[in-house]
Amino acid sequence: MAINILLAILATSLATYVSRFLGVITSKKIKENSKIFKWFNCLAYSTLSALLARLIIFPAGALAEVDYLIRFIVVFICLVLFFVSKKNFVYPTVLSALLLAFLSSSF
Amino acid sequence: MINTKYFLKGFFCVKAANSPAIALFASFIAVGALFKSIGLNVQESVFSTFLTYALPGSLIMAESLIVGASLLNIFLAVWLVNARLYPMTVSLFPLLAHKSQPRLKYYLACHFIAVSAWLIMKENYKSVERKYRLDYWIGVGTANLSVAVSATAIGFFIADHLNNDMMIGLAIVNPVYFICVMVGAMKTIQMSLAVILGSVFGISFYFISPEWCILFGGFTAGTLAFFIGELNGN
Numbered sequence: 229m230a231i232n233i234l235l236a237i238l239a240t241s242l243a244t245y246v247s248r249f250l251g252v253i254t255s256k257k258i259k260e261n262s263k264i265f266k267w268f269n270c271l272a273y274s275t276l277s278a279l280l281a282r283l284i285i286f287p288a289g290a291l292a293e294v295d296y297l298i299r300f301i302v303v304f305i306c307l308v309l310f311f312v313s314k315k316n317f318v319y320p321t322v323l324s325a326l327l328l329a330f331l332s333s334s335f
Numbered sequence: 336m337i338n339t340k341y342f343l344k345g346f347f348c349v350k351a352a353n354s355p356a357i358a359l360f361a362s363f364i365a366v367g368a369l370f371k372s373i374g375l376n377v378q379e380s381v382f383s384t385f386l387t388y389a390l391p392g393s394l395i396m397a398e399s400l401i402v403g404a405s406l407l408n409i410f411l412a413v414w415l416v417n418a419r420l421y422p423m424t425v426s427l428f429p430l431l432a433h434k435s436q437p438r439l440k441y442y443l444a445c446h447f448i449a450v451s452a453w454l455i456m457k458e459n460y461k462s463v464e465r466k467y468r469l470d471y472w473i474g475v476g477t478a479n480l481s482v483a484v485s486a487t488a489i490g491f492f493i494a495d496h497l498n499n500d501m502m503i504g505l506a507i508v509n510p511v512y513f514i515c516v517m518v519g520a521m522k523t524i525q526m527s528l529a530v531i532l533g534s535v536f537g538i539s540f541y542f543i544s545p546e547w548c549i550l551f552g553g554f555t556a557g558t559l560a561f562f563i564g565e566l567n568g569n
Binding site: 276 | 446
């Protein structure tokens with residue numbers, strides 16, 4: 229291992245905390261019914277959505293070993309179940325793990 | 336310092352039916368197992384989750400350790416992937432502001448900003464009296480962080496019993512949960528566009544720059560969604 233693990237952990241947490249910290253400083257001046265607050269709300273949801281899309285389409289780590297078609301099918305089936313179950317979060321979440329583990333071991 | 340009643344009320348949100356606890360638990364089990372496989376000890380694994388508490392950042396750190404990237408590289412890569420926490424903080428903390436709360440408390444409480452706790456708070460803040468929202472938030476955050484930290488430790492210890500297919504199964508849980516939450520949040524034109532355009536632009540910008548795609552894609556999509564929503568009366 230080239231670098232000290234402890235230093236890597238500290239660098240990671242510092243890099244993460246910076247965004248949270250700057251967020252608190254910025255939000256001091258922002259009123260909750262202002263336009264700029266609404267804009268930031270859109271930005272928060274769209275960056276999260278961009279991250280999720282990236283995780284599914286261009287994954288890193290374990291997910292990258294599965295064919296993209298399989299990942300896509302699992303997400304699609306889980307979304308269908310989400311709507312069928314009247315927006316229950318537990319069923320699609322549990323099913324996704326079982327379905328993907330099953331499909332990746334069979335193909 | 337912290338109002339216990341509201342703290343506990345927030346803390347026990349983690350038990351609710353739509354809680355992210357299952358997704359959080361599954362994904363940090365995988366993180367614990369991953370940390371063990373790349374040579375961290377249990378203290379380092381737990382310490383890392385406790386201090387960082389943002390999944391994509393931890394994954395980047397793990398990858399960087401494997402390839403032996405420099406500290407500066409780790410810092411920049413993690414900052415880029417976790418910069419989404421900035422708009423998330425700005426779109427949450429004005430809702431928690433109250434003049435009776437000391438400033439320092441906000442700087443400590445922002446450590447709990449991660450998608451899981453953030454979503455709970457976005458759903459529930461209206462039901463909490465403004466004066467105590469920060470205490471409630473600290474409760475929500477503490478509960479979620481505890482789940483993440485304990486799952487990391489458990490993942491570390493059961494790592495040898497997890498085969499590759501199980502690791503793959505665990506890795507999909509978190510994205511699927513949050514995709515469902517995002518789709519569930521599409522209640523106005525603005526929100527729906529933010530979510531749909533976010534994924535479209537996030538992917539498109541990947542072909543230009545894999546490092547910057549989340550930020551650039553998210554920024555473009557969010558701004559477009561905001562303006563289109565404003566023009567159409569939300």
